[in-house]
Amino acid sequence: MMIREDCAALDAADKLAGCRARFALPAGTIYLDGNSLGAMPANVPARMKVAIEQEWAEGLIRSWNDADWYPAPQRTGDRIARLIGAGQGEVIVADSTSVNLFKVLVAATRMRPGRGVILAERTNFPTDVYIAESVAEMTGCELRCVDPEEVMSAIDENVAIVSLTHVNYKTGKRYDMEAMTRRAHEAGALVVWDLCHTAGAMPVYLNRCEVDFAVGCGYKYLNGGPGAPAFVFVASRHLEHVRQPLSGWHGHAQPFAFTHEYAPHAGIDRMLTGTAPQLGLISLESALEAFDGVDMEALREKSVSLGDLFITLAEQELAGLGFTLATPRDADQRGSQVSLRHAEGYAIMQALIARNIIGDFRAPDILRFGFAALYVRHVDIWDTIAALKDIVTSEAWNTEAFRTRKSVT
Amino acid sequence: MMIREDCAALDAADKLAGCRARFALPAGTIYLDGNSLGAMPANVPARMKVAIEQEWAEGLIRSWNDADWYPAPQRTGDRIARLIGAGQGEVIVADSTSVNLFKVLVAATRMRPGRGVILAERTNFPTDVYIAESVAEMTGCELRCVDPEEVMSAIDENVAIVSLTHVNYKTGKRYDMEAMTRRAHEAGALVVWDLCHTAGAMPVYLNRCEVDFAVGCGYKYLNGGPGAPAFVFVASRHLEHVRQPLSGWHGHAQPFAFTHEYAPHAGIDRMLTGTAPQLGLISLESALEAFDGVDMEALREKSVSLGDLFITLAEQELAGLGFTLATPRDADQRGSQVSLRHAEGYAIMQALIARNIIGDFRAPDILRFGFAALYVRHVDIWDTIAALKDIVTSEAWNTEAFRTRKSVT
Numbered sequence: 001m002m003i004r005e006d007c008a009a010l011d012a013a014d015k016l017a018g019c020r021a022r023f024a025l026p027a028g029t030i031y032l033d034g035n036s037l038g039a040m041p042a043n044v045p046a047r048m049k050v051a052i053e054q055e056w057a058e059g060l061i062r063s064w065n066d067a068d069w070y071p072a073p074q075r076t077g078d079r080i081a082r083l084i085g086a087g088q089g090e091v092i093v094a095d096s097t098s099v100n101l102f103k104v105l106v107a108a109t110r111m112r113p114g115r116g117v118i119l120a121e122r123t124n125f126p127t128d129v130y131i132a133e134s135v136a137e138m139t140g141c142e143l144r145c146v147d148p149e150e151v152m153s154a155i156d157e158n159v160a161i162v163s164l165t166h167v168n169y170k171t172g173k174r175y176d177m178e179a180m181t182r183r184a185h186e187a188g189a190l191v192v193w194d195l196c197h198t199a200g201a202m203p204v205y206l207n208r209c210e211v212d213f214a215v216g217c218g219y220k221y222l223n224g225g226p227g228a229p230a231f232v233f234v235a236s237r238h239l240e241h242v243r244q245p246l247s248g249w250h251g252h253a254q255p256f257a258f259t260h261e262y263a264p265h266a267g268i269d270r271m272l273t274g275t276a277p278q279l280g281l282i283s284l285e286s287a288l289e290a291f292d293g294v295d296m297e298a299l300r301e302k303s304v305s306l307g308d309l310f311i312t313l314a315e316q317e318l319a320g321l322g323f324t325l326a327t328p329r330d331a332d333q334r335g336s337q338v339s340l341r342h343a344e345g346y347a348i349m350q351a352l353i354a355r356n357i358i359g360d361f362r363a364p365d366i367l368r369f370g371f372a373a374l375y376v377r378h379v380d381i382w383d384t385i386a387a388l389k390d391i392v393t394s395e396a397w398n399t400e401a402f403r404t405r406k407s408v409t
Numbered sequence: 410m411m412i413r414e415d416c417a418a419l420d421a422a423d424k425l426a427g428c429r430a431r432f433a434l435p436a437g438t439i440y441l442d443g444n445s446l447g448a449m450p451a452n453v454p455a456r457m458k459v460a461i462e463q464e465w466a467e468g469l470i471r472s473w474n475d476a477d478w479y480p481a482p483q484r485t486g487d488r489i490a491r492l493i494g495a496g497q498g499e500v501i502v503a504d505s506t507s508v509n510l511f512k513v514l515v516a517a518t519r520m521r522p523g524r525g526v527i528l529a530e531r532t533n534f535p536t537d538v539y540i541a542e543s544v545a546e547m548t549g550c551e552l553r554c555v556d557p558e559e560v561m562s563a564i565d566e567n568v569a570i571v572s573l574t575h576v577n578y579k580t581g582k583r584y585d586m587e588a589m590t591r592r593a594h595e596a597g598a599l600v601v602w603d604l605c606h607t608a609g610a611m612p613v614y615l616n617r618c619e620v621d622f623a624v625g626c627g628y629k630y631l632n633g634g635p636g637a638p639a640f641v642f643v644a645s646r647h648l649e650h651v652r653q654p655l656s657g658w659h660g661h662a663q664p665f666a667f668t669h670e671y672a673p674h675a676g677i678d679r680m681l682t683g684t685a686p687q688l689g690l691i692s693l694e695s696a697l698e699a700f701d702g703v704d705m706e707a708l709r710e711k712s713v714s715l716g717d718l719f720i721t722l723a724e725q726e727l728a729g730l731g732f733t734l735a736t737p738r739d740a741d742q743r744g745s746q747v748s749l750r751h752a753e754g755y756a757i758m759q760a761l762i763a764r765n766i767i768g769d770f771r772a773p774d775i776l777r778f779g780f781a782a783l784y785v786r787h788v789d790i791w792d793t794i795a796a797l798k799d800i801v802t803s804e805a806w807n808t809e810a811f812r813t814r815k816s817v818t
Contacts, residue, residue, distance in 0.1 A: 026467045033470045040466040045458070052457055052692075056634055057449040058435045060767060061442045069635060096683025098657030099508060106547070122669060127658035127683065130671040134656045138515070138547050145669075219684065225465055226478060226687035247543045248507030249536035258771065260531060260554075262539040274505025274536065275628065278635035279688045283461075358469060363666065 002313060004386075007378035010309070016302050019374040022290045023223075030357040030380045035169075035197055035337050035370030038223030038287070047286035051279065073229075073250075073276045076285040077268065080222065080231050083296060084195060084214065085205035091233045092268045093218065093281060095246075097196055098127045100215040100232040103244035103271060105135040105161060108190045108213065110243050112160035115189070119144045121151050124165045128194055132163055148173075152183055159189040161212075166204070167197035167335030170362050172327040174198075174335050178209040185210065196220060199231070201336035201372070202303055203296035206233055213238075221336070221372055224284030232271050239267060248273035290374055302373040304331040309378055310338045310369060313385040321392045326366055337370040342392075350402035351391045357384050411722060413795075416787035419718070425711050428783040431699045432632075439766040439789045444578075444606055444746050444779030447632030447696070456695035460688065482638075482659075482685045485694040486677065489631065489640050492700060493604060493623065494614035500642045501677045502627065502690060504655075506605055507536045509624040509641040512653035512680060514544040514570060517599045517622065519652050521569035524598070528553045530560050533574045537603055541572055557582075561592055568598040570621075575613070576606035576744030579771050581736040583607075583744050587618040594619065605629060608640070610745035610781070611712055612705035615642055622647075630745070630781055633693030641680045648676060657682035699783055711782040712745040718787055719747045719778060722794040730801045735775055746779040751801075759811040760800045766793050 011017060024042040025031060031039055055067040064070050077091035084091070094100060105118060118141050120132045129145060136143035146154045148168075155162060162184045167174045177193060184191040192213035198204050200221030206214055212235050218228030234242055243264065249255045250272035253263045264270040311329060318340075326339040342348055342365060349361040359369045369384065391397050420426060433451040434440060440448055464476040473479050486500035493500070503509060514527060527550050529541045538554060545552035555563045557577075564571060571593045576583045586602060593600040601622035607613050609630030615623055621644050627637030643651055652673065658664045659681035662672045673679040720738060727749075735748040751757055751774060758770040768778045778793065800806050 024462075024466045026469070029469075031469060037465075037470045037473075039469065040461070045461050045466075048457065048461055048688075049454070052449070052634070053433075053454050056446075057433045057454075060435070060438075060440060060448065061446045061769065062762070062767070063635070064446075095504065095508065096657065096686075098683040099504065099655060102655055125658075126661075126667050126669065126671075129669060130656045130658065130661070133671060134654045138654055217684075225461070226472070227684045227690070228688075229686065230683070245543045245547055246508060246511055247539045248505065249534075249539065252535075252539070256772075258535050260535065260538060262535075262542060274507040274639070275626075275636045277505075277638065277686050277689045279457075279637075279692055280686045281636070283688055353471070358471070360470065 002316065004379065004382045007309065007382040010305065010378040014302060015298060016294065016373060019290065019294065020377070023375045025375060028356055030383055032357070032359045032369040032371065032376065032380070032384060034372030035220050035368065036360055037226060038220055038372060039375055040225070041223055041287045041290040043289055044225070044283055044286050048283060051282045069278050072278065072281045072285060073272060074269065076281060076288065077231055079285065079288045080199065083291060084199050084233065085203065085207055086233050087207060087236060089268055090236050091231055092271050093229050093231050093284065094272050094276065095230060097194065097215050097217050097230040098131050099246065100230050101128060101131045101192065101194065102135060103246050104192050104213045104215060104232065105132060105163060106139060106245040107242045108161035108192065109135065109139045109141055111238070111241055112190060115158055115160035117142050117144050117158045118161055118163060119146070119151070119154055119159045120163045121146055121148050123148055123168055124163065125169050125194060125196065128163060128165060152180065155184055155187045155189055157187055159187060161190045161192060163192050165194040165196070169197055170326070170366050171339055172334045172337040174333055177211065181209045181211050197335050197337070200291065202300040207235070211235065218284045222284065223287040223290060225280060225287065228280050228284045229277050234268060234271060242270060244271060246273040250274060250276065294374070299373050303336040303371055306371040306373060306376055306378065306381055307331060307334065307336065307338050309381045310385070313381060314340060317385050317389045321389065336373065337368055339369070340367045341365045342367060344397055346405065347397040347402040348388065348391055351397040352387055355387050357387050411725065413788060413791045416718065416791040419714065419787040423711060424707060425703065425782060428699065428703065429786070432784045434784060437765055439793055441766070441768045441778040441780065441785065441789070441793060443781030444629050444777065445769055446635060447629055447781060448784055449634070450632055450696045450699040452698055453634070453692055453695050457692060460691045478687050481687065481690050481694060482681060483678065485690060485697065486640055488694065488697045489608065492613070492705060493608050493642065494612065494616055495642050496616060496645060498677050499645050500640055501680050502638050502640050502693065503681050503685065504639060506603065506624050506626050506639040507540050508655065509639050509680070510537060510540045510601070510603065511544060512655050513601050513622045513624060513641065514541060514572060515548060515654045516651045517570035517601065518544070518548045518550055520647070520650055521599060524567055524569035525549070526551050526553050526567045527570055527572060528555070528560070528563055528568045529572045530555055530557050532557055532577055533572065534578050534603060534605065537572060537574060561589065564592055564596045564598055566596055568596060570599045570601060572601050574603040574605070578606055579735070579775050580748055581743045581746040583742055586620065590618045590620055606744050606746070609700065611709040616644070620644065627693045631693065632696040632699060634689060634696065637689050637693045638686050643677060643680060651679060653680060655682040659683060659685065703783070708782050712780050713740040715780040715782060715785055715787065715790055716740060716743065716745065716747050718790045719794070722790060723749065726794050726798045730798065745782065746777055748778070749776045750774045751776060753806055755814065756806040756811040757797065757800055760806040761796055764796050766796050
């Protein structure tokens with residue numbers, strides 16, 4: 001039997017405990033939804049104040065040069081590169097994950113002419129499937145959408161690109177990136193990984209796994225702020241062959257030459273389209289300082305510790321209360337979240353949020369708990385499980401206010 | 410002969426003079442580059458502080474509901490609608506101009522099956538042509554790119570969509586939106602107008618002109634901040650027929666139902682793709698308050714007054730100094746900028762900027778001066794022309810520092 005003091009002891013021994021002070025967390029709140037919107041790093045407001053009141057208001061147009069706005073997408077991409085096992089010049093920040101996926105999928109079909117299939121899987125994050133469907137329609141490809149366990153066997157010589165979400169947004173289940181990428185390459189296919197629920201949550205080894213493309217989100221575990229711009233990775237060996245369809249001026253070899261003909265930039269800049277969203281980009285860039293000096297393997301170790309603890313305590317404290325585990329027990333098969341199923345999941349989550357413990361709900365019955373290891377503590381896990389136990393045993397969830405759906409997200 | 414006092418008198422009589430106080434302009438600077446990056450409205454920092462330090466840091470994920478983040482793209486679009494003659498629910502804020510143009514052009518080719526031509530013109534802003542080229546390749550259409558004076562006659566029964574930049578970014582020359590749209594419709598074609606250099610600069614009457622689609626920029630005359638998100642207009646009569654290719658989850662009828670199948674939202678939301686860039690969006694939304702109570706016809710009147718004054722003074726003061734007017738003299742044929750050509754334009758502009766008078770330069774020889782009528786004064790025009798005169802007559806531009814290109818933008 002674990003008790004709260006055991007959790008406190010784990011926190012006392014936590015080498016990353018000091019990172020929590022890098023975030024401005026609201027008092028009295030336990031935040032387990034960093035997989036949806038990351039908490040705010042404490043250095044962001046001061047940086048944004050400078051960006052807005054000095055660089056924009058005083059510097060005006062000059063700041064594109066003088067405040068180094070222009071190279072911010074590349075610079076921020078290089079910062080993210082370290083977290084996902086990419087090299088310098090292989091990652092750039094731009095647009096949204098959906099838009100970047102569109103670029104990559106079209107580029108990939110062009111790199112594999114004669115192959116008519118885009119392979120995706122049914123439990124990919126929905127937008128990934130919607131985008132793949134659109135790309136298939138526009139490129140004359142077939143979208144082959146299979147169940148997760150069928151992906152491996154569905155990769156054949158007709159597949160141009162395999163598009164997979166690395167960590168499932170509902171269950172937290174994680175693919176074996178290396179094995180799946182190898183299988184795709186054996187069949188001559190390319191692969192793109194959606195890292196929305198991985199980047200910043202745990203180490204990723206894109207180059208070690210010989211991944212071709214990746215896309216991901218800036219506002220979850222990277223803590224870039226609401227709607228922060230996304231990133232896109234292209235392996236350097238592919239860069240010169242990539243022709244992406246959203247060929248806007250910022251992807252041009254010389255954007256400010258304003259030539260009539262499009263000529264893609266030689267490097268990762270070719271993945272850009274329009275003017276970079278500087279305010280969001282500056283927020284993301286400064287937020288990434290929260291990872292300074294953080295060893296990603298140590299981060300993973302803590303993330304596993306938090307996840308294992310959550311599962312252990314859920315079994316110890318919530319047995320017989322109607323919860324089932326939706327996430328693989330084996331840490332090697334999961335990301336940095338644990339999900340529970342419960343028939344009254346929506347109302348239970350509302351009741352939990354009312355107690356300032358914030359996770360989220362995904363239909364039909366999933367309660368999601370994300371563990372951003374930079375700021376979540378082991379005692380937070382204890383307190384969350386204890387609250388869940390109390391909410392269910394006392395039927396605190398069973399009120400009109402909690403049962404009625406009102407939130408959009 | 411006009412003298413500076415005449416300009417001061419014009420300012421004294423200016424009914425919009427009070428609007429200048431709505432902006433935080435740097436002391437001692439004349440800013441004539443609002444057509445590239447708008448000045449910062451004075452209310453923005455306080456709003457951003459709340460967005461960052463309260464809504465994000467304290468509200469966290471709850472702010473998507475509680476701080477009304479979720480409907481911000483629609484709400485901000487509705488605010489822009491008034492400025493461009495659109496109805497409520499016809500404009501939404503999303504992505505960049507380039508990305509929005511891609512959506513519109515593909516959607517238009519789908520609405521005109523059997524017509525194989527996208528018609529653009531050579532002096533469109535380059536990104537518009539690059540994007541049209543990509544859409545042509547992906548849809549199997551031909552991109553027909555003609556000279557400005559040939560557009561009217563190039564519209565035939567093969568044209569699916571006519572894509573035009575309303576006000577030319579270099580010369581400030583403006584198309585007759587109504588006549589061109591009518592001609593396109595007579596031939597059965599659709600039309601999309603790029604309003605980057607029009608929205609917020611002067612009234613636009615999209616619905617009166619029966620325009621089909623429009624796209625535009627949030628960071629120029631709308632003053633939304635560096636890289637502010639763009640907007641897209643779809644005439645309500647077309648909305649249900651529009652199938653845009655960047656079919657991300659936020660354009661779905663029910664984004665948070667996470668269904669496997671894409672079903673477009675019934676309204677303008679279908680033009681969305683990924684998660685809205687909230688920080689940029691909030692900045693843009695609050696910046697638009699600078700237009701509160703401003704009659705767009707009155708704004709245009711002042712813009713014309715500033716432009717006419719600039720041309721008059723240029724002729725009076727700069728005669729024989731190597732300048733030529735690149736912008737139509739007739740106000741009915743121009744936007745809210747005046748451009749001068751000069752063989753030493755680059756160095757002259759650098760010398761001008763060194764005196765805190767900020768315009769910009771576009772190769773090979775264009776000096777651009779944008780007149781954001783909410784904050785530019787008639788005396789600013791006088792002082793700019795006087796500085797140009799001094800810089801050229803004294804050859805102050807002719808230094809190594811000014812002649813050497815170093816700015817990216």
